[in-house]
Amino acid sequence: xxxxxxxxxxxxxxxxxxxxxxxxxxxxxxxxxxxxxxxxxxxxxxxxxxxxxxxxxxxxxxxxxxxxxxxxxxxxxxxxxxxxxxxxxxxxxxxxxxxxxxxxxxxxxxxxxxxxxxxxxxxxxxxxxxxxxxxxxxxxxxxxxxxxxxxxxxxxxxxxxxxxxxxxxxxxxxxxxxxxxxxxxxxxxxxxxxxxxxxxxxxxxxxxxxxxxxxxxxxxxxxxxxxxxxxxxxxxxxxxxxxxxxxxxxxxxxxxxxxxxxxxxxxxxxxxxxxxxxxxxxxxxxxxxxxxxxxxxxxxxxxxxxxxxxxxxxxxxxxxxxxxxxxxxxxxxxxxxxxxxxxxxxxxxxxxxxxxxxxxxxxxxxxxxxxxxxxxxxxxxxxxxxxxxxxxxxxxxxxxxxxxxxxxxxxx
Numbered sequence: 385x386x387x388x389x390x391x392x393x394x395x396x397x398x399x400x401x402x403x404x405x406x407x408x409x410x411x412x413x414x415x416x417x418x419x420x421x422x423x424x425x426x427x428x429x430x431x432x433x434x435x436x437x438x439x440x441x442x443x444x445x446x447x448x449x450x451x452x453x454x455x456x457x458x459x460x461x462x463x464x465x466x467x468x469x470x471x472x473x474x475x476x477x478x479x480x481x482x483x484x485x486x487x488x489x490x491x492x493x494x495x496x497x498x499x500x501x502x503x504x505x506x507x508x509x510x511x512x513x514x515x516x517x518x519x520x521x522x523x524x525x526x527x528x529x530x531x532x533x534x535x536x537x538x539x540x541x542x543x544x545x546x547x548x549x550x551x552x553x554x555x556x557x558x559x560x561x562x563x564x565x566x567x568x569x570x571x572x573x574x575x576x577x578x579x580x581x582x583x584x585x586x587x588x589x590x591x592x593x594x595x596x597x598x599x600x601x602x603x604x605x606x607x608x609x610x611x612x613x614x615x616x617x618x619x620x621x622x623x624x625x626x627x628x629x630x631x632x633x634x635x636x637x638x639x640x641x642x643x644x645x646x647x648x649x650x651x652x653x654x655x656x657x658x659x660x661x662x663x664x665x666x667x668x669x670x671x672x673x674x675x676x677x678x679x680x681x682x683x684x685x686x687x688x689x690x691x692x693x694x695x696x697x698x699x700x701x702x703x704x705x706x707x708x709x710x711x712x713x714x715x716x717x718x719x720x721x722x723x724x725x726x727x728x729x730x731x732x733x734x735x736x737x738x739x740x741x742x743x744x745x746x747x748x749x750x751x752x753x754x755x756x757x758x759x760x761x762x763x764x765x766x767x768x769x770x771x772x773x774x775x776x777x778x779x780x781x782x783x784x785x786x787x788x789x790x791x792x793x794x795x796x
Contacts, residue, residue, distance in 0.1 A: 386562040390794065392634040393472025393622035394570075394734050395464035399435035399615050399721050401466055409730070410720070410737045412500040412767055414749045416600040417721050418613050423578045431587050434595045435615035435722025436578055453516050454529065455494035457618075461526040461574030462533060464618040468570065469534055472622040472634060485539035485566045487557045488528045488620075489549025489573035491726030492582070493523035499579045499784075525698065526574050536623040537567050544726070547686070548783025549573050549647075550788050551729030555621045555643035564775055572730035573622035577595060577707025583756070586614060589653070602723075603750040604687035604716035605694050605758040619730030621737075638702030638737045639792040641675070641774070644668025648784025654692055654742075655780060662686075665786040666704045666776060673774070673790045677705050680712055681772040682745055682791075684732045686780045687716020688723055697778065698758045713770065715748045715763040729779035736775040740793040743771045 399417030401407030550573025648661035
């Protein structure tokens with residue numbers, strides 16, 4: 385018999401809040417985290433806006449020596465993990481932690497470090513490249529540092545499925561806990577790729593909104609949408625078997641009841657026609673949970689604000705739910721946070737949990753002129769008070785990587 389899996393702790397660093405409480409408060413308010421880029425000079429760039437994290441101060445968790453040896457994506461992942469660990473009441477747990485694990489998602493990893501050290505070798509020669517360059521840049525290093533920080537000696541894995549990475553990591557953790565291969569797993573995503581090269585690359589491929597009007601840039605499902613807005617951040621949660629959580633008297637936020645993951649096998653960036661892969665991922669998650677489609681209360685859409693994605697996701701939802709799709713509230717919180725790439729799915733799963741806890745559906749801000757081809761209920765402009773029992777969070781990444789997680793409100 386499979387274990388039931390619950391969530392007992394959460395942590396977040398986002399463009400609209402550096403902890404879960406502030407993040408959720410600003411989600412409810414419909415706060416836009418997009419502004420002109422502060423990390424570097426954008427005078428030569430077509431795109432000048434992004435959703436950066438603000439006032440990030442990791443010194444309460446990391447000392448100066450640790451900070452010098454960590455890329456920003458590791459720093460924010462560790463700080464968010466620290467919040468989740470404390471929130472779950474794990475700091476004083478006396479377990480050996482050999483049956484605890486870490487599974488972290490990232491799309492790009494230590495991109496800030498890669499770019500910085502590349503400039504050094506070009507401008508100053510190979511002798512000036514940092515001895516910490518490789519361990520700072522590796523994609524697995526954030527997960528490793530979380531394991532080291534908290535003495536976690538079980539599975540330590542990194543998932544790289546582009547923009548689906550955060551959701552994939554939670555889904556993988558769920559599967560491992562279901563199968564009794566661990567008692568507890570720290571899972572989520574972390575991303576900090578706000579660099580000149582990354583911005584130039586996403587701009588050159590035509591993926592980004594280029595008009596630089598912050599409040600009108602990330603507008604999922606709006607006919608005026610032209611591309612996504614880069615973001616950065618981390619979302620981390622503590623997943624446990626129900627038995628382990630109950631044994632230690634943990635506070636339970638929600639239950640993970642379904643997971644689906646598929647590949648389009650179609651194109652390196654464009655979704656498959658009709659959103660076929662995304663539809664199969666959602667259907668897989670629903671089948672895994674054992675519930676019926678009509679029991680879904682809310683969908684947190686991938687909703688990137690790109691012409692292809694929003695239309696494709698709308699088609700995918702219609703494929704799964706048929707006419708019932710028109711009665712399901714859907715929103716994209718990327719309208720507030722921008723696209724946090726590999727961290728987005730984990731942060732959005734936290735949104736789903738808080739939404740169920742507080743019976744509140746977040747809005748899709750900026751949605752003024754709904755695309756006729758995106759004709760579902762996207763909760764425009766203002767959130768709603770509504771009781772929620774089951775929620776789905778979707779994440780779809782470049783390469784045709786699709787992941788859907790199904791969460792249930794916790795009730796004793």
